[in-house]
Amino acid sequence: MPYSFVEIEKEKTWVIKAVFVFLLVFYFLVAELLWIVTRMFFSSQSPFAGPAQLFSPGEFVIVFAVALAVASLHWYYSTRNMIADLTNLLDARAPDLGDTYHKMFRNVVDEVSIATGGRKIGCYVVPSSGMNAFAVSDLEGNSAIGVTEGLLSRLSRSQLEAVVGHEAAHIASGDSFSTTVICSLFGIYGALLEGINRITLGRSGDSSKERVSVGARFGAYLLVVYLVLLVVKGANHLLNMFISRQREYRADAVAVRLTRDPVALSEALYLISRGWRGVGVIPGSLSPIFITAPDTDSLSESEGIFSDLFSTHPPFKNRLNILLDMAHSDLQSLKSGIRTAPKTVVEEEPVELEGLSVDARRGGPFCPKCGQALSEISYEGAPAMKCRFCGGVLAASDVATRIIARENYLFPGEIRESSEALMKSHWRENPPNFFNVTDKLACPRCREAMERGFFTYGLPVIIDKCFKCGNIWFDKGELEMLQYLIEKSRNGEL
Numbered sequence: 354m355p356y357s358f359v360e361i362e363k364e365k366t367w368v369i370k371a372v373f374v375f376l377l378v379f380y381f382l383v384a385e386l387l388w389i390v391t392r393m394f395f396s397s398q399s400p401f402a403g404p405a406q407l408f409s410p411g412e413f414v415i416v417f418a419v420a421l422a423v424a425s426l427h428w429y430y431s432t433r434n435m436i437a438d439l440t441n442l443l444d445a446r447a448p449d450l451g452d453t454y455h456k457m458f459r460n461v462v463d464e465v466s467i468a469t470g471g472r473k474i475g476c477y478v479v480p481s482s483g484m485n486a487f488a489v490s491d492l493e494g495n496s497a498i499g500v501t502e503g504l505l506s507r508l509s510r511s512q513l514e515a516v517v518g519h520e521a522a523h524i525a526s527g528d529s530f531s532t533t534v535i536c537s538l539f540g541i542y543g544a545l546l547e548g549i550n551r552i553t554l555g556r557s558g559d560s561s562k563e564r565v566s567v568g569a570r571f572g573a574y575l576l577v578v579y580l581v582l583l584v585v586k587g588a589n590h591l592l593n594m595f596i597s598r599q600r601e602y603r604a605d606a607v608a609v610r611l612t613r614d615p616v617a618l619s620e621a622l623y624l625i626s627r628g629w630r631g632v633g634v635i636p637g638s639l640s641p642i643f644i645t646a647p648d649t650d651s652l653s654e655s656e657g658i659f660s661d662l663f664s665t666h667p668p669f670k671n672r673l674n675i676l677l678d679m680a681h682s683d684l685q686s687l688k689s690g691i692r693t694a695p696k697t698v699v700e701e702e703p704v705e706l707e708g709l710s711v712d713a714r715r716g717g718p719f720c721p722k723c724g725q726a727l728s729e730i731s732y733e734g735a736p737a738m739k740c741r742f743c744g745g746v747l748a749a750s751d752v753a754t755r756i757i758a759r760e761n762y763l764f765p766g767e768i769r770e771s772s773e774a775l776m777k778s779h780w781r782e783n784p785p786n787f788f789n790v791t792d793k794l795a796c797p798r799c800r801e802a803m804e805r806g807f808f809t810y811g812l813p814v815i816i817d818k819c820f821k822c823g824n825i826w827f828d829k830g831e832l833e834m835l836q837y838l839i840e841k842s843r844n845g846e847l
């Protein structure tokens with residue numbers, strides 16, 4: 354590896370000092386500005402009486418002390434649990450080792466952390482069907498690599514190894530420590546700002562008077578928060594200027610050295626660049642920790658001093674060209690030779706528990722429709738339960754999200770036909786009344802009555818969900834239809 358432990362520690366200390374000084378200067382300027390404005394309001398003297406008045410030593414010391422206190426508090430609260438704070442914000446979870454894809458990811462990360470000779474690297478999965486990956490490191494030397502569900506299901510093992518190698522390179526070189534600090538200090542607030550924008554934009558359709566007055570009070574409160582966040586976001590942009598686009602090229606090169614496979618990394622980058630990268634789920638202000646900016650912005654795809662300065666990621670075109678040179682290949686042969694996994698027919702493997710047939714365990718959860726014991730199955734690699742008699746499937750809601758993000762099944766003709774027929778039925782004009790369901794099913798896990806409803810608002814597939822334990826019951830074929838329709842809508846065919 355290109356860096357020694359001592360060098361990384363030196364770099365870390367430098368980053369901590371530089372970022373803290375930035376924070377201090379930032380708050381000093383803000384405090385000074387506020388002080389001047391306050392004096393203009395409360396003083397009868399002209400604010401333009403002379404520079405001596407603006408910088409009296411006593412005032413300078415007070416303003417500096419306030420800035421120092423605020424900067425220290427900001428630093429302390431933002432850097433205490435950086436990995437936990439960022440992964441919570443992304444809703445990222447530890448891999449489920451009962452899931453084939455998650456297990457493969459865990460294995461790849463373990464292999465790569467041995468190859469880089471560093472400490473054990475943590476793993477996270479973001480429940481989004483977009484394609485992206487990130488790395489984070491904290492002050493204590495803990496680090497973690499995260500990938501989205503979409504990336505896991507659409508990359509081959511060698512492509513995944515290349516992406517994990519790229520992220521491990523950021524961790525080993527210390528880059529990921531500086532981006533983690535910057536995202537923790539400022540990116541998190543930018544993410545809140547994006548959230549507020551979504552709420553306020555979503556509210557514009559409200560016409561009820563009562564709601565408007567509540568909305569107005571809420572709005573006034575939001576405005577203050579919004580302005581503060583806007584200032585912080587500006588600071589974030591400034592700080593991002595120090596994140597060199599070079600670090601992405603360096604990490605690409607290290608990943609190739611680790612995996613000895615420049616083709617795999619160029620294929621992975623090509624697939625990520627073509628796909629949806631999770632904008633809307635992944636806040637744009639956290640893009641420094643990601644392998645690629647989630648929102649396609651023309652700035653990051655262009656060259657020149659301006660984009661070098663303001664963009665955190667180099668253009669895909671350049672990254673691909675460098676990798677293709679190493680592989681003695683070109684874009685055309687990359688596109689034609691890309692190895693994508695073939696789709697398999699829907700077929701779940703039953704999971705046997707210690708030689709005992711699952712159906713024989715009489716205590717296990719029972720089918721809410723026909724009362725038979727449910728069998729454990731692996732559905733698109735994810736752990737679920739199935740009734741062998743009526744064909745219904747029980748899945749925890751995070752497992753269902755995972756299954757839907759995956760696109761490795763080839764659906765039989767009958768599923769396609771029934772899904773198309775369902776879409777053509779007049780379900781929008783005559784929506785079912787879910788408020789007086791008389792035959793509620795009992796949750797197989799906790800016996801609570803399950804609520805009936807659409808899985809998602811845009812599609813007519815009706816499911817039963819337990820709000821106590823989060824499990825979802827799909828009647829025979831419902832999960833397949835949902836997968837088929839969501840895949841179609843992702844490809845813009847609905």
Ligand SMILES: [Zn+2]
Pocket residue numbers: 720721722723724725740741742743744745
């Ligand atoms: Zn059944």
Ligand SMILES: [Zn+2]
Pocket residue numbers: 796797798799800801819820821822823824
């Ligand atoms: Zn339940």
